[in-house]
Amino acid sequence: MMGRSSTDAANILIEATGIDISPEEFNDRVNKIKVEIFKRAQLLPGAEKLIRHLYRHEIPMAIATSSIRPFFEIKSYQHKALFSLFGDNITCGDDEELEEAKPSPQIYLLAKKRLGLPSVSNSECLVFEDAHNGVKSGFNAGMKVVWIPDYRFCTDSDIPADLHGAHKAIPSLLDFKPEEYGLPPYDN
Incomplete structure (x- = not known):
């Protein structure tokens, strides 16, 4: 779901x-x-490292979540300092400008619009997703999608050969290599 x-x-x-x-x-x-x-939500392994890395290198970031705003606030409460790095660039599933849920591309297109980067093409945007419909949404927006399947809700057999349009599937954000996407490599 x-x-x-x-x-x-x-x-x-x-x-x-x-x-x-x-x-x-x-x-x-x-x-x-x-x-x-x-209330007990934890970050995905590697998420904090990736967010801080992108922030340090001034890579624009946004969150586009199907969660309604009150639920997002509860989920992110324990990590307020980290999520503050996104500024106001958080679009939730109950946003008044959204008319369609994922797999519609609307949430990603709105998040990109709010970043205020009209010269950046959709194909230059990178989406990280853990849900099938989110992968389809990012793909439908014409963005590159890295899928981190949540194995609590799917198995390897649920992952089709076409990855639902994802550019790549990785088992964990710990396996993400920024340089493969033209981003600065991690400062190990």
Whole structure:
């Protein structure tokens, strides 16, 4: 369900399980559980190193997450200093300018627009994604996508040969090599 709107996810689960509940009631119950889980959210291994590296080298960065703003705030609370490096460049799934959820490219196109870099082509943008729909979204935006599959929610057999359009799939951000994408190499 990663990368889908909560309404879409609720409808899929209700249909698949046949439970007698409205999507709204389902989401209310799930959201209470999510809050408790999100309070314990941890960074992906290698995320802090990558973010600080890009920031140090003045590479523009943005976050484009399907999470609604309140959930993003809960997830990122333990890492406020790190996420402050993004400034205001955070676009969430409940943003008033968004009309479509991933796999629509809209969230990535909006995040890029907000960076204020009109001379940068979409193909020069690099997306890091952990969800199928996010990979498709970045691909649909014409951006290069590095997929870090979340193996809690998929297996190797779920990863198709075409990688859903991802440029590359890596097991962890620890395996990312910035120089492969024209970025400064890590300062080991």
